[in-house]
Amino acid sequence: MSMARSLPETRHIYALQGRDVPVWLERSARRSVGLQIRQEGLRVILPQRFPLQELDAILRQKAGWILGKLDALAERPAATPLQAGSPLEWLGEPRSLSLGHKRAAVTADALQLVAETTADIPLALQKLMRREARVFLAERLDSWAARLGLRYGEFKLSSAGTRWGSCTSQGTIRLNWRLMQAPLPVIDYVVIHELCHLVELNHSHRFWALVATACPDWKHKRDWLKREGARYFAW
Missing domain, CATH: 3.30.2010.10 (Metalloproteases ("zincins"), catalytic domain)
Structure with a gap:
């Protein structure tokens, strides 16, 4: 496999401050370790030749930040189903969603979407x-x-x-x-x-x-x- 391509993620469990945290590890061509918080746990992107045994020290050092971000994500409000007329903010000002348009646009009172059904809204938005x-x-x-x-x-x-x-x-x-x-x-x-x-x-x-x-x-x-x-x- 070419070194410039990412390798598939592998799932591990790491104990951070007494909590078991699911961690997905991925190798890529990047030069530094990257940490990404996801709903299901932590994603770690490692340089191709980064020694895996050195990851423990990094995760211990960042444990407070990782756990805080995971807790904040868990407390986030559940996704709100969107439909025609749903309120949404645009640059801090109220707008409503409007469906069935040929071209997406922002008007004084609406976000006009190229969407026909409620299922189309998230991607169109x-x-x-x-x-x-x-x-x-x-x-x-x-x-x-x-x-x-x-x-x-x-x-x-x-x-x-x-x-x-x-x-x-x-x-x-x-x-x-x-x-x-x-x-x-x-x-x-x-x-x-x-x-x-x-x-x-x-x-x-x-x-x-x-x-x-x-x-x-x-x-x-x-x-x-x-x-x-x-x-x-x-x-």
Whole structure:
């Protein structure tokens, strides 16, 4: 098998702080270990030649974070069945779902979807949100990068189940397309947060001080997302 291709996942059980956690391991061409929280447990993506025995130390070090994310995911509201007329937020403003359109669009009071039945709604809604996010979030990223005097490498959309954004050491910034439901000031906080990781790839005092230069009330927006953001995943 080519080393550039991923190998199939294998399921394991790891004991983290006295709890048994299902862990799916996958080998890929990436250079660092990746951790992804899923409803059914933890997904770990390992470089092809990464020694498996070194994973224990990483999981023990990250145990608090892993368990906290798994608990938060478990507490998330059950998925809400969507139908024509269902309310949904768009940039923090109320909209309703409208079906049967030939082209998806956002109007002053509705999200018009290329969907005929309720079963078609989730995918149609995701397509609309991703399409709009690809342009809108890139514009916010460029705007704030210019204001902060920073340059990022690449922008990608994220479908992460528990993270709003991420920034790699190579300067790639990912933003969750579900942010299109959030108010603009909250979106900007996430954008600023990830841009500041270009300077400080951590959450040190220096990092938060940098965030505060562009977003003085970042604590309020961070807490708002923790308190209110779960509903944006409830479909």
